[in-house]
Amino acid sequence: MSQLTIRTMLPEELSIAVNWAAKEGWNPGINDAALFYLADPNGFFVGEVDGEIVAVGSAVRYDSHYAFCGLYIVSPAHRGKGYGLALTKHRLAYCEERNVGIDGVLENVDIYKRIGYVPYYQNKRFQKIAQASTKSGAITEVREEHIPAILNYDLQCFGAPREAFLSAWLMQEYGRAVCVLENGQVTGYGVRRKCQQGYKVGPLFADTPDIASTIFRALQHDISGEIIILDVPENNGSAVKLAEAENMEVVFATSRMYQKGMPNVDSDKIFGITTFELG
Structure with a gap:
């Protein structure tokens, strides 16, 4: 050989x-x-x-x-x-x-x-055809001025800084990023990116299931009829319920594995991981 x-x-x-x-x-x-x-x-x-x-x-x-x-x-x-x-x-x-x-x-x-x-x-990959829904006034389109607050919020869920990557991920071409602000504080955010087939949402991080649902619906509102994908961690039961309530189907799954134990993150806020490749 x-x-x-x-x-x-x-x-x-x-x-x-x-x-x-x-x-x-x-x-x-x-x-x-x-x-x-x-x-x-x-x-x-x-x-x-x-x-x-x-x-x-x-x-x-x-x-x-x-x-x-x-x-x-x-x-x-x-x-x-x-x-x-x-x-x-x-x-x-x-x-x-x-x-x-x-x-x-x-x-x-x-x-x-x-x-x-x-x-x-x-982590289970859920998929469906996106549907338009009633727009929510709680949704804010992410702009450059929101990035510092989102980077800070992200640390609760990801557990490590990723400033260069996430700053670009939020602003990527053909993508869309939205957040929910309450009293000027980020209480959730999500990113949608265009893929070779349809769109993937990730990350989807939020303080509550209702905020996560609001974000996810906003991210599919303008791509009605297209494939939309969300990679859901099964250790957050509320995340699985959100995907099931959206009538999504599991099409793939991976095993999240670590060498030295689970990182110290707020799993209850993770409704969709960023990517299978980068965590």
């Missing part, structure tokens, strides 16, 4: 990983390549054999305590050769002593357990 060489991914090569993700049926966002890179420009890797990229994966270090691995794909022609495990070990070494999270495909949970991951709950 030829030797695998692992190196940091070049910015222009992230589109390769996103294209592979599309072929795997992951339905990436049309801006994902550029925006993902902002999360940690040094945290994306390729594995090469004889100059050919055969494996890709990310390991985003958010701060000195937390990292998240994702975007892990081995090209079909090179699976079963140990390249994926070698790349995974390299990514974990890059994470150093941080707590590392993943959203692992269910059929590979036992493999992830063997390298130190522990499953905690499932």
Whole structure:
């Protein structure tokens, strides 16, 4: 078997990983390549054999305590050769002593357990056709002036700073971001991004189920008839109830796993995760 060489991914090569993700049926966002890179420009890797990229994966270090691995794909022609495990070990070494999270495909949970991951709950992908609803006056379209308050609110739910990524994620082209403000304070926000098929909402963070529902309905109001997707953590029962009340159906699921335990976040406020790739 030829030797695998692992190196940091070049910015222009992230589109390769996103294209592979599309072929795997992951339905990436049309801006994902550029925006993902902002999360940690040094945290994306390729594995090469004889100059050919055969494996890709990310390991985003958010701060000195937390990292998240994702975007892990081995090209079909090179699976079963140990390249994926070698790349995974390299990514974990890059994470150093941080707590590392993943959203692992269910059929590979036992493999992830063997390298130190522990499953905690499932994130379930819910999908439906968007419907218009009565507009709510409580909704505010996110503008640049709201970003500092949203970054602060985000820390309650994500547990680590992600200023460069989230600032761009909120303002992405063909996307929409809304928030709810009460007495000048953010009590919830959500982002919708255009994907190769339909739209995904994520994150969807809110103080209460009613606020989350208001945000989710606002984010589908202007795309009635299009596919809309929400990745819901099952450890928040209110989030699952919201998706079910919207008559959404589960089409996919992952296992949220961590190396060093659950992060200290307010799970009751998480109604939709940001992405399977970045946590």
